Amino acid sequence: MKRWVGWTLGGALVAAAWAVAAVTPGEHAYEDPFPVAVEVGETGIGRNVAVTVLDMRRAETVRAGSWSAEGNWVVVDLEAEAVESEFGTLLTRATLDIDGRTFSASERPESLLRAALSVGIPRTGSVAFELAEDVDAGRGILRFGLDTDPRLDSVIVLDIDLDALAVESAVDMLPTEWSRR
């Protein structure tokens, strides 16, 4: 074998090994959720959950009925329904990832969090995220799904830009009810 053939073959093998390493999925890729990326106003339809985010608001005070609380709040108004089955279908997962931290929707107000979803008949309501005081700007990711364990199920995903949302002094959460169409 000529010398240059050996070098070329060796180089090609190293390049091939690098390519294989580069395209190898991560360790947990086999159990990744199935993301459905949407924007505000667009309906994201997953396996058994369909979510339409209607609006996002920031506020210093959030009110839900007679309940209210001060804080660094992000309120998301949304419509949600089940797609194929009502068995154990609750909107259990609502998270906001920002700054490398994950905030779950607050359990303090009555909200669409953990609401039972009906097949084909959407419910409207809000979920509220109480962020840490130092989270004031930047881009984050909203995720909605049926289970707090997101593995191998659909997750509806939206980008959220805190800088684009004006901070209001107080906002009301939408009551949880059937959507008016």
Place this chain on the structure above:
Amino acid sequence: MTGGWGRRNALWLALAAVLAPLTVGVVAANEWSEWDLGHSTKPITVAAGESTSYSGARVGPARAEFTTDPAAPAGSRVVSVTVLVEPGNDPISCATPLLRETGGAQRQWDEASFELERDFDANRTTFCSAEESLRYSLTLDYLVPEDAAGPFAIELQAGDALPRFLRLIVEP
């Protein structure tokens, strides 16, 4: 020689050809039978208007109609169902049946008394109670979107009869 080797080992090759799939079959049957025990996997389809014997009882006929309800939101309607149950010597116990679309995506709805804000009614039976020995009927309401037109199946399962369950066809 390949032919010679094959001929010398013909018996063992034939044995392997039988035993290998048999092993797969036995292991699979064993695993699946365990899964089947606790799950409704074997439907007994009952045609509209007919009845069948299930878990020692006579179940059916099931009838359904579309009804209106002030608590039903716009874009939806109620499927009201009655299922006749005649317990045999031993009473039948079953969970509240669910409603399934027989076509399309086979969507499934739960009984909707709660969604329809019904008050508790002691005379309204939504599940087969082991304390009932006389004939009675289940009264079930399902809230479905307007695009769900049927025919539907009422899926009724009794724990002691699993994995067999009933699919009572109704055409409102």
